[in-house]
Amino acid sequence: MGKEKTHVNVVIIGHVDSGKSTTTGHLVYKCGGIDQRRLEKFEKAAAQADVALLVVSAAKGEYEAGVSRSGQTREHALLAYTLGVKQIIVCVNKMDLSEPPYSQKRFDEVVRGVSGFLKKIGYDPTTVPFVPISGWTGENMITATQKMPWFQGWKVRRREGNSSGRTLLEVLDSIHPPVRTINKPLRLPLQDVYKIGGVGTVPVGKIESGVLKPGMTLMFSPAKLTAEVKSIEMHHQGLQAALPGHNVGFNIKNVAVKNLRRGDVAGNAQQDPPSDVSSFEAQVIILNHPGKVKAGYSPVLDCHTAHVTCRFAELKEKLDRRTGKKLEDQPQILMSGDAATVKLVPIKPMCVESFFTYPPLGRFAARDLKQTVAVGVIKSVDKDHGSKPTKAQVFK
Numbered sequence: 001m002g003k004e005k006t007h008v009n010v011v012i013i014g015h016v017d018s019g020k021s022t023t024t025g026h027l028v029y030k031c032g033g034i035d036q037r038r039l040e041k042f043e044k045a046a047a048q049a050d051v052a053l054l055v056v057s058a059a060k061g062e063y064e065a066g067v068s069r070s071g072q073t074r075e076h077a078l079l080a081y082t083l084g085v086k087q088i089i090v091c092v093n094k095m096d097l098s099e100p101p102y103s104q105k106r107f108d109e110v111v112r113g114v115s116g117f118l119k120k121i122g123y124d125p126t127t128v129p130f131v132p133i134s135g136w137t138g139e140n141m142i143t144a145t146q147k148m149p150w151f152q153g154w155k156v157r158r159r160e161g162n163s164s165g166r167t168l169l170e171v172l173d174s175i176h177p178p179v180r181t182i183n184k185p186l187r188l189p190l191q192d193v194y195k196i197g198g199v200g201t202v203p204v205g206k207i208e209s210g211v212l213k214p215g216m217t218l219m220f221s222p223a224k225l226t227a228e229v230k231s232i233e234m235h236h237q238g239l240q241a242a243l244p245g246h247n248v249g250f251n252i253k254n255v256a257v258k259n260l261r262r263g264d265v266a267g268n269a270q271q272d273p274p275s276d277v278s279s280f281e282a283q284v285i286i287l288n289h290p291g292k293v294k295a296g297y298s299p300v301l302d303c304h305t306a307h308v309t310c311r312f313a314e315l316k317e318k319l320d321r322r323t324g325k326k327l328e329d330q331p332q333i334l335m336s337g338d339a340a341t342v343k344l345v346p347i348k349p350m351c352v353e354s355f356f357t358y359p360p361l362g363r364f365a366a367r368d369l370k371q372t373v374a375v376g377v378i379k380s381v382d383k384d385h386g387s388k389p390t391k392a393q394v395f396k
């Protein structure tokens with residue numbers, strides 16, 4: 001991550017007050033080069049991260065509260081796993097507040113406990129690095145501390161290669177960027193759209209697959225607009241080609257800012273262009289719903305950068321959460337802990353894809369009552385071919 005041009009998107013998760021902001025702030029401050037946008041908190045980025053950084057407090061009482069049934073540590077880790085974030089790093093924070101300070105015994109206790117529940121969720125704890133740190137004093141963040149001589153680094157073996165490190169920065173640096181799909185058609189969910197004086201309309205976002213080049217004709221969905229790319233920028237430098245993982249801004253011809261918005265997806269108009277969907281089928285896990293979920297239930301779905309209310313139009317099958325085997329046809333209700341195949345209908349135009357074809361556009365979190373009530377993976381989509389795309393109108 002510290003090295004230029006390696007793009008790994010990190011999401012910070014953990015119980016309230018575990019030290020997420022402090023740790024992130026310290027890294028950004030010390031390294032200067034880390035892009036704050038890529039170190040976002042869970043709420044904003046889950047669906048797009050390559051690696052989750054789980055912050056667990058080692059302070060007396062705080063670790064116990066964080067991993068208790070009502071704590072957020074397990075829930076966040078489960079959410080990250082279900083949403084496809086397969087690499088996880090655990091920082092055992094606030095080691096300065098352990099009793100006694102910088103206690104190896106306390107670190108070992110936290111490692112044992114957290115490994116246990118990560119295993120239950122589905123992670124292989126032998127591939128998860130644990131680093132004892134203090135986000136507050138900076139121990140083991142950037143440079144190895146003298147205060148914990150018992151910690152000589154954490155080595156893990158992964159299929160993609162080994163990684164090791166004594167400090168959090170070293171461990172982050174050794175993370176392997178996911179194999180991104182350059183050869184696939186372009187998919188670029190828009191994060192924002194700006195109007196820049198003297199330049200024009202500039203959408204920004206992260207390329208999830210394919211290549212973006214100046215001169216290319218883009219299709220935007222669900223806006224159903226086509227437009228030509230004039231220029232591309234990343235970190236204030238012009239690019240002749242932008243690749244998966246790149247966060248870019250690009251200037252397009254003849255489209256007014258008001259015609260595009262966050263949640264729209266850009267693709268190559270000539271190669272499997274994106275399209276909005278009239279409905280889609282997904283496997284969901286109900287996480288946190290206090291009551292019963294019935295057909296008609298309509299939470300907001302966060303899928304890539306889109307936030308759209310979607311109706312559970314049909315509860316098709318209830319599934320065994322572990323094996324995926326069918327338990328019941330057309331269940332009447334679903335409750336927390338249940339897994340099911342459901343048909344979802346967005347209440348306004350939305351572009352999503354099956355997880356199989358474009359994974360980052362095929363997983364979502366459903367929110368209601370200010371919390372994540374379900375997570376899901378899209379199995380198939382009904383594309384809306386009803387209306388033809390229009391060429392962008394000229395707005396001055």
Ligand SMILES: Nc1nc2c(ncn2[C@@H]2O[C@H](COP(=O)(O)OP(=O)(O)OP(=O)(O)O)[C@@H](O)[C@H]2O)c(=O)[nH]1
Pocket residue numbers: 014015016017018019020021022023093094095096097133134135136137
């Ligand atoms: N002593 C000590 N205090 C810490 C450390 N890390 C964080 N803190 C303190 O713990 C409190 C919470 O830290 P934050 O970084 O705000 O925690 P957070 O996880 O971002 O909190 P939320 O955004 O509320 O979830 C603050 O008062 C920090 O100063 C640490 O390593 N040692």
